Amino acid sequence: MTQLKQGKPVRGTGVREAAAQATRDSILRAATKVFARYGYDGGSVEKISQTAKTYDRMIYYYFGNKEGLFIAVLEDIYQRMDDAEAKFAPDPSDPVEALKTVVRFKVAYYRKNPDFITLLNTENLHKGKHVSKSPRAREFSAQAVTLIADILAVGAERGLFRSDLDARDVYLLIVSMSYFYTSNRYTMSAFLGEALDGAEAVARWEAVVIDCILRTVRVDAPSR
Numbered sequence: 088m089t090q091l092k093q094g095k096p097v098r099g100t101g102v103r104e105a106a107a108q109a110t111r112d113s114i115l116r117a118a119t120k121v122f123a124r125y126g127y128d129g130g131s132v133e134k135i136s137q138t139a140k141t142y143d144r145m146i147y148y149y150f151g152n153k154e155g156l157f158i159a160v161l162e163d164i165y166q167r168m169d170d171a172e173a174k175f176a177p178d179p180s181d182p183v184e185a186l187k188t189v190v191r192f193k194v195a196y197y198r199k200n201p202d203f204i205t206l207l208n209t210e211n212l213h214k215g216k217h218v219s220k221s222p223r224a225r226e227f228s229a230q231a232v233t234l235i236a237d238i239l240a241v242g243a244e245r246g247l248f249r250s251d252l253d254a255r256d257v258y259l260l261i262v263s264m265s266y267f268y269t270s271n272r273y274t275m276s277a278f279l280g281e282a283l284d285g286a287e288a289v290a291r292w293e294a295v296v297i298d299c300i301l302r303t304v305r306v307d308a309p310s311r
Contacts, residue, residue, distance in 0.1 A: 111149045113139045118160050123202040126209050127157055127217070154217060161210060161218045164203050165227040168196060172231060179234075182242035186304065187297050189235065193265040194293045204270045232258045239304065248304045257304065264296045 117139035122130040132153050136143045150156035175192050177185035197204055210218055218224050235254040242248030268275075272283045282288060 110139075110141060110145055114141060114146055114149060114156070115159060115163055118156050119164065119202060119206070122157060122160055122209065123205045127213060130157075132156075154220075158217050158221050161206065162221055162223055162227075164200075164206055168200075168203065169227055169230050171196060172234075176234060177238070179237045179241045182238045182245070182247060183301065185238045186235075186242075186300055189231075189238070190261055190265065190297050190300060191293060193261055194268070194289065194296065197265055197269040198289060201269075204266070207266075208270060228258065235261075242304065246306065249306055252304055257300065260303065261296070261300060264299065268292050 114135065118130070118135045121135045121138055124130075125134065130153075132143050132146050135156070136146055146153075146156055150159055172192060175188065177188035179185050232254050235258050239248055239252050239254055239257065243250045243252070268283070268289075276283045283292070
């Protein structure tokens with residue numbers, strides 16, 4: 088198993104420590120761009136160091152090797168999504184509106200962060216073999232699933248939502264509908280003969296996802 092060094096500590100507040108942290112952050116940003124553009128196989132250490140305006144040896148020092156760096160990139164993009172999600176976190180006391188907010192966040196986040204989509208597509212082509220080596224992998228869905236569980240619990244207590252729901256399943260439903268639309272928007276636009284990337288089209292799909300989720304969770308959901 089790859090010996091990860093993405094946690095290489097950069098401690099202290101002195102000039103040297105600040106410079107070291109800046110170098111590490113610069114490498115991480117450059118790697119995100121390069122891997123998103125060229126994929127894992129095409130994203131060479133040389134391209135990344137050139138983009139970061141640093142040296143190959145600094146990548147090996149901070150991240151161990153290319154795989155260690157790619158794992159750090161995946162961890163970073165998930166962490167940034169978690170941080171954004173934590174800021175918007177809806178109030179579960181209004182469970183219906185809270186679920187709508189979760190859907191709106193997911194649809195908007197994927198659309199506004201195309202590198203996130205590209206990098207995950209790349210990792211799925213590799214069957215998740217890199218991210219599976221991350222000790223933090225399971226952390227990233229925990230926050231979102233816990234939030235949905237809290238919302239569902241409140242909804243069930245108030246007699247609005249079914250009591251037999253699994254937060255994991257609802258999470259997967261929201262993510263799959265939001266992710267697929269964005270990741271496949273170009274091919275689906277060609278197949279359907281209509282642009283799916285415009286604001287109006289995205290808003291329409293967002294409404295469809297919200298309707299689907301509410302019909303799944305509500306006890307009084309009308310049948311079509």
